[in-house]
Amino acid sequence: MGLVGLQTLLGAAATTHANPLAPKRSHFPGTAKRVIHFFLNGGPSHVDTFDPKPALQTYAGQPLPTGHLRTERHTGAAFPSPFTFTRHGQSGLPVSELFPKIGACADNLAVIRSMKAELPDHEPSLVLMNCGDSILSRPSVGSWATYGLGTENQNLPAFITMCPGGYPIKDAQNWQAGFLPGIYQGTFIDTQHTEIDKLIKHIRNPSIPLATQRTQLEFVADLNRAHSLERGRNPAMEARIQTFELAYRMQMEATDAFNLAAESHAMREAYGDGVHGRQTLIARRLLERGVRYVQLWHGAGQPWDNHDKIQASHRRLANELDQPVATLLTDLKQRGMLDDTLVIFGGEFGRNPTVELNPNGQSILGRDHNPYGFSMWLAGGGIKGGTTHGATDEFGFQAEKQITSVHDLHATILHLLGFDHEAFTHRYAGRDFRLTDVSGQVIREILA
Amino acid sequence: MDPDNRLLSVYPHRRLDFESMRDALLAASGELDVHLGGVPSSLLGNAATPRRSLYGKIDRQFLPSELKAFDFANPELHSPRRFETNVPQQALFFLNSPFAMQRAQALAQTLEMNDPRARPLPKNLPTKSNVKRTIFKPIIHSTDS
Numbered sequence: 001m002g003l004v005g006l007q008t009l010l011g012a013a014a015t016t017h018a019n020p021l022a023p024k025r026s027h028f029p030g031t032a033k034r035v036i037h038f039f040l041n042g043g044p045s046h047v048d049t050f051d052p053k054p055a056l057q058t059y060a061g062q063p064l065p066t067g068h069l070r071t072e073r074h075t076g077a078a079f080p081s082p083f084t085f086t087r088h089g090q091s092g093l094p095v096s097e098l099f100p101k102i103g104a105c106a107d108n109l110a111v112i113r114s115m116k117a118e119l120p121d122h123e124p125s126l127v128l129m130n131c132g133d134s135i136l137s138r139p140s141v142g143s144w145a146t147y148g149l150g151t152e153n154q155n156l157p158a159f160i161t162m163c164p165g166g167y168p169i170k171d172a173q174n175w176q177a178g179f180l181p182g183i184y185q186g187t188f189i190d191t192q193h194t195e196i197d198k199l200i201k202h203i204r205n206p207s208i209p210l211a212t213q214r215t216q217l218e219f220v221a222d223l224n225r226a227h228s229l230e231r232g233r234n235p236a237m238e239a240r241i242q243t244f245e246l247a248y249r250m251q252m253e254a255t256d257a258f259n260l261a262a263e264s265h266a267m268r269e270a271y272g273d274g275v276h277g278r279q280t281l282i283a284r285r286l287l288e289r290g291v292r293y294v295q296l297w298h299g300a301g302q303p304w305d306n307h308d309k310i311q312a313s314h315r316r317l318a319n320e321l322d323q324p325v326a327t328l329l330t331d332l333k334q335r336g337m338l339d340d341t342l343v344i345f346g347g348e349f350g351r352n353p354t355v356e357l358n359p360n361g362q363s364i365l366g367r368d369h370n371p372y373g374f375s376m377w378l379a380g381g382g383i384k385g386g387t388t389h390g391a392t393d394e395f396g397f398q399a400e401k402q403i404t405s406v407h408d409l410h411a412t413i414l415h416l417l418g419f420d421h422e423a424f425t426h427r428y429a430g431r432d433f434r435l436t437d438v439s440g441q442v443i444r445e446i447l448a
Numbered sequence: 449m450d451p452d453n454r455l456l457s458v459y460p461h462r463r464l465d466f467e468s469m470r471d472a473l474l475a476a477s478g479e480l481d482v483h484l485g486g487v488p489s490s491l492l493g494n495a496a497t498p499r500r501s502l503y504g505k506i507d508r509q510f511l512p513s514e515l516k517a518f519d520f521a522n523p524e525l526h527s528p529r530r531f532e533t534n535v536p537q538q539a540l541f542f543l544n545s546p547f548a549m550q551r552a553q554a555l556a557q558t559l560e561m562n563d564p565r566a567r568p569l570p571k572n573l574p575t576k577s578n579v580k581r582t583i584f585k586p587i588i589h590s591t592d593s
Contacts, residue, residue: 247539
């Protein structure tokens with residue numbers, strides 16, 4: 001049958017009957033074959049997690065000498081971190097007491113302290129971080145990754161995003177396919193559910209058992225073949241017939257992938273029995289099974305958006321993530337998967353080093369949004385561990401040294417996956433678009 | 449003779465878009481409501497009506513994933529042409545979705561022996577009685593609505 005030959009002829013063109021998710025070659029061999037992105041939606045405070053700022057203590061309770069900082073809401077005096085920073089590992093990377101277990105993995109982390117986004121609000125920052133543009137509708141990073149690489153396992157969705165309890169702000173736009181074919185959109189899974197039928201749409205037939213369905217499929221395949229013969233061989237028709245076989249297999253494989261009972265009790269305990277432990281363990285199973293891009297959100301809405309009472313809230317949120325994330329890093333390493341799995345950790349922006357005030361000018365013990373300088377870390381997949389990149393000013397307000405834009409981050413992600421971000425394009429509306437639009441440079445300093 | 453149909457010996461195959469496909473399913477089961485005008489209604493789900501897909505309500509922030517799977521145009525972008533992908537999520541819709549199953553039930557309930565919509569089965573199929581038993585019986589006797 002000529003279908004295989006046809007696929008190689010047609011290459012990356014997605015508007016054909018060839019399988020849009022067939023594995024494809026990148027520009028050059030990448031160090032990462034898959035990506036997992038922990039998205040701390042709402043924006044975690046960098047001065048309380050990965051960017052220690054002792055100078056804030058010097059000015060505690062007083063206005064900063066840099067004058068009134070341009071913040072979205074009213075902010076007041078310097079607000080030193082209530083958390084202690086400790087140096088970890090051989091590298092001595094400082095991590096706050098909020099993430100002790102992630103801190104123990106410090107020698108695997110490359111912390112970018114000089115991230116810079118564009119606008120101080122969630123919606124534009126979310127789509128900038130996920131899709132490369134603050135305003136316009138563009139394909140997400142996961143969509144570009146699956147468009148470029150396809151997937152190793154045709155029996156599972158290639159790009160999966162998980163969030164317990166509903167959607168984050170901006171809903172499905174965070175993982176949208178934009179102007180790429182709809183199949184590259186992330187498959188959203190609400191991980192508050194545990195039954196497979198609630199996790200993936202139409203994955204199970206409520207009235208027909210698998211064996212009967214098998215007979216149905218064979219009958220339908222016979223009908224399709226007869227139909228096909230009447231009209232002459234048609235690769236599009238054959239591709240369509242093939243999707244029924246894939247769907248049948250996806251039913252079984254997805255059910256298996258999400259079945260945590262298959263993991264040992266010790267493994268489930270290591271990840272933790274909360275929803276974050278559960279979804280992280282599911283993520284590892286998906287990555288093992290060839291899923292290309294997994295994005296894990298913290299919760300519906302914007303949980304990390306702590307304008308008030310940040311000490312208690314950040315502690316609670318960090319406590320939910322610390323163990324699962326650290327266990328994933330260790331687990332991937334033990335399975336020999338860390339070297340070719342890129343782990344990304346961060347939110348859409350950071351938070352101010354000055355305390356937020358209510359309209360009456362009183363402190364509400366929280367922090368406002370800060371896109372001007374914030375932290376993220378990367379690990380695995382060809383990243384150099386135990387290192388920091390860039391710096392914010394002495395108070396942690398704006399990125400100062402080696403300022404890193406979101407396009408720089410995306411250029412680096414694509415580079416690790418084996419793509420030259422300037423040459424990896426898709427023609428739409430008469431223009432060759434790329435994830436990094438017209439700017440962005442690979443952050444070579446953090447490559448292993 | 450003309451395997452790639454370059455000489456247009458037969459009319460070229462065209463892919464039905466989602467709206468036409470949904471209308472075709474409703475027409476096949478005899479449920480399609482063709483009256484014109486009125487307020488839009490949901491295309492899928494519990495609030496769906498059997499109206500033509502033309503009257504479907506589109507919420508660009510919450511576009512159902514089925515529409516995405518069937519290459520529905522992104523409402524936020526200029527889309528001169530739709531993609532035509534073949535993916536298992538489309539097949540899953542036909543196999544397991546409540547929408548497809550409800551259409552099958554509706555069709556089974558109205559079908560009579562000499563219904564003009566019925567076509568004879570191709571000759572080289574597995575025995576017809578076996579097929580009828582295993583495939584149609586669960587649909588006809590299912591208590592799902």
